[in-house]
Amino acid sequence: MSMPTIRHVRAFTVRGGGADYHDQGADHWIDDHIATPMSKYPAYRQSRQSFGLNVLGTLVVEIEASDGTVGFSVTTGGDLGCWIVEKHLARFLEGSPVTDIERMWDQMYNATLFYGRKGIVINTISGVDLALWDLLAKVRKEPVHALLGGPVRDELTFYATGARPDLAKQMGFIGGKMPLHHGPAEREEGLKKNLDMLGDMRAKVGDDFWLMLDCWMSLDLEYATRLATAARNEHGLKWIEEALPPDDYWGYAELRRNVPRGLMVTTGEHEATRWGFRLLLEMQCCDIIQPDVGWCGGITELLKISSLADAHGKLVVPHGSSVYSYHFVITRHNSPFAEFLMMAPQADQVVPMFHPQLLDEPVPVNGRMKASALDKPGFGVRLNPDVALHRPYPR
């Protein structure tokens, strides 16, 4: 079988939800007074869009092969991501056999080391990597999960992230993760409101349903320790997520030593590459790592991160990222369940996570998704032709 080569790489931006899931309209739970590292400034406390959380927008990477097959991906990155793809990364792809993903990843990573390593550059490399896996799987007429070793179970099981775990329970999810609303700057009154909200939700969902808190990097060690201890002892919290800024590995290690037995410390959605996760694992910062496949280096890097976690006896439960996570999680023994972001503005119904940018995007039914829902070639999704693409740096 002669493999096609990569003919052309294109990068586009899109606005309005989708892969940049923070780019929503008003009155969405995802932008309703959520605690952040910017919450110490009252002017930026009510809305994350007010400090620019949605400035990037979605990045679409399209890769066309010599036989006409087109692979694509969506992630965050917008205009900056387009610049990196078209001005820098495309040279390492165009002319290469579609099979040579490992070499292409290595060249993209090493050629950007002088301005990359984390953040927008690895986010963009992740988008290119996902499009490469989509392309290769489509050329081979197989789903991506078949290239990763195939499913290890018949279905995925999901917990739901959103403002309404009580509704998520009725919809069949195994747990509900809520955003924390008040940071340390709101002092004792804010801490009490955080615990009261958790207590109210515990009363609604009963004792056995998992409840988690996502703190989006907003706390300090002392506050996180107090919140976690009270939340576990009084309301049976399952895990505390991303309590501290991602560079504070020492703080995470101490938090994990401080919290009550049985409460899990989780983090990693803003961490990147095998080396970033090596720090989290070797410094014993957490119980579950939560890489985002669209930000951490793509599928190619997530395979390495996941193997490292497996050897350390840790679970990998990727952050959001829809089909890009589903195809990975279904193939891993140390990823026993998956996250589903509730993107309905009131978190009161299941809608596709990257709506409206993708067509054929599968969603959980009764909190579950059959492996057979992932059997189409590639990642099994199409770009919605009704969503307007903009290509800022055409070549």
Ligand SMILES: [Mg+2]
């Ligand atoms: Mg999170």
